[in-house]
Amino acid sequence: xxxxxxxxxxxxxxxxxxxxxxxxxxxxxxxxxxxxxxxxxxxxxxxxxxxxxxxxxxxxxxxxxxxxxxxxxxxxxxxxxxxxxxxxxxxxxxxxxxxxxxxxxxxxxxxxxxxxxxxxxxxxxxxxxxxxxxxxxxxxxxxxxxxxxxxxxxxxxxxxxxxxxxxxxxxxxxxxxxxxxxxxxxxxx
DNA sequence: AAGTAGATGTTCT
DNA sequence: GAACATCTACTTA
Numbered sequence: 001x002x003x004x005x006x007x008x009x010x011x012x013x014x015x016x017x018x019x020x021x022x023x024x025x026x027x028x029x030x031x032x033x034x035x036x037x038x039x040x041x042x043x044x045x046x047x048x049x050x051x052x053x054x055x056x057x058x059x060x061x062x063x064x065x066x067x068x069x070x071x072x073x074x075x076x077x078x079x080x081x082x083x084x085x086x087x088x089x090x091x092x093x094x095x096x097x098x099x100x101x102x103x104x105x106x107x108x109x110x111x112x113x114x115x116x117x118x119x120x121x122x123x124x125x126x127x128x129x130x131x132x133x134x135x136x137x138x139x140x141x142x143x144x145x146x147x148x149x150x151x152x153x154x155x156x157x158x159x160x161x162x163x164x165x166x167x168x169x170x171x172x173x174x175x176x177x178x179x180x181x182x183x184x185x186x187x188x189x
Numbered sequence: 190a191a192g193t194a195g196a197t198g199t200t201c202t
Numbered sequence: 203g204a205a206c207a208t209c210t211a212c213t214t215a
Contacts, residue, residue, distance in 0.1 A: 039207070047207070049200095057200070074208050075197030081207090094207060124208045166207055186208095 002149035006142055007066035009150070010084040014040035014091040017065075017084040018177045021093060022159045023151030028130040029144075031103030033120060035095060036182040039164045040175040041081070043090035047170040050090030060138040061090040068146070070137045077124030078132040082141060082148075096123045096165075096176075099184040122186040162189045 002025060010017055018040040026032045041048035043061075049071065050058045060069040061083050069081040069092045085091035098120035100107055107119045107129040120126045141148050151157055158180035163172055165187060178185050 041207070049207075052201085055200085071207080072199065074206060075199070077208050079207070096207090122208070128209095164207070168205085 002152060004142060005066070005148045005150055007064060007140075010065035010082060010141075011086060012084065014042045014084050014093055015175050015177075017082070018093045018175065019159055019161070020151075021082070022177055022179050023157040025101070025147070025149040026095065026098060026130075027102055027147040027149075028132070028136075029103075030147075031106045031130055032147075033098040033101040034179075035097075036099050036179040036184050037097035037186055038177050039094045039096055040177070041092055041094065042085070045170055045173065045175075047164065047167040047173070048090070048092075050092070054090070058090060061092045062088060063138065066141050068136050068139050068141060070132055070134055072134070073124065078127035078134075079123040080127060080130070080132045080136070094123055095126055097121050097178075097182075097184055097186045098126055098129075099179075099182060100129070117183060121184055125186075160189045 018038045021035050021038050024035045043050045050061045054062050064087045065084045067083045069083050073079050080095045081092035083092050100119050111129050120129050160180045161174045161177045164176045
């Protein structure tokens with residue numbers, strides 16, 4: 001059965017947590033699905049929001065693991081991260097794509113689209129489909145409105161990785177992880 | 190199928 | 203001012 005993830009499940013370094021999150025289930029107010037694509041970001045990583053050190057915007061990533069780091073991107077999109085790593089070391093995992101399983105009608109309303117495949121295929125789309133806003137900034141992932149459940153351990157999960165998308169620094173760091181062959185990815189690997 | 194422009198607000202130099 | 207962990211609509215092929 002699916003086990004809720006707890007704070008210590010997020011205590012490892014960002015790439016390890018990112019890889020382990022593929023196949024997990026993410027719900028916000030009962031709406032969401034299977035995590036099929038994520039990216040890791042770290043304080044020692046020039047592409048990360050926490051690389052410059054603690055700021056008002058990124059402070060949640062320096063807090064305890066297992067909480068939400070939410071940011072507003074390109075003046076349009078709300079994006080969701082899971083804070084990970086030891087407390088005090090800024091790191092997080094960006095949720096880039098889901099395979100929708102719960103609350104598809106709610107997602108379709110919010111997205112203004114029918115195509116299941118495009119509901120959550122990209123970090124901005126996930127944000128819109130799940131109703132992510134700054135109201136969720138810093139909230140713990142093991143309490144409502146969040147629910148994060150471990151991957152089903154019965155069946156193996158084939159994880160692929162590659163370079164991250166949409167960044168200009170550290171472009172060769174292979175910290176994008178995905179479920180092999182999934183049709184719900186934001187882009188092919 | 191692939192490329193480009195435009196939207197829009199916060200953060201950074 | 204420029205950059206930015208993006209998406210959509212529209213063009214050209």
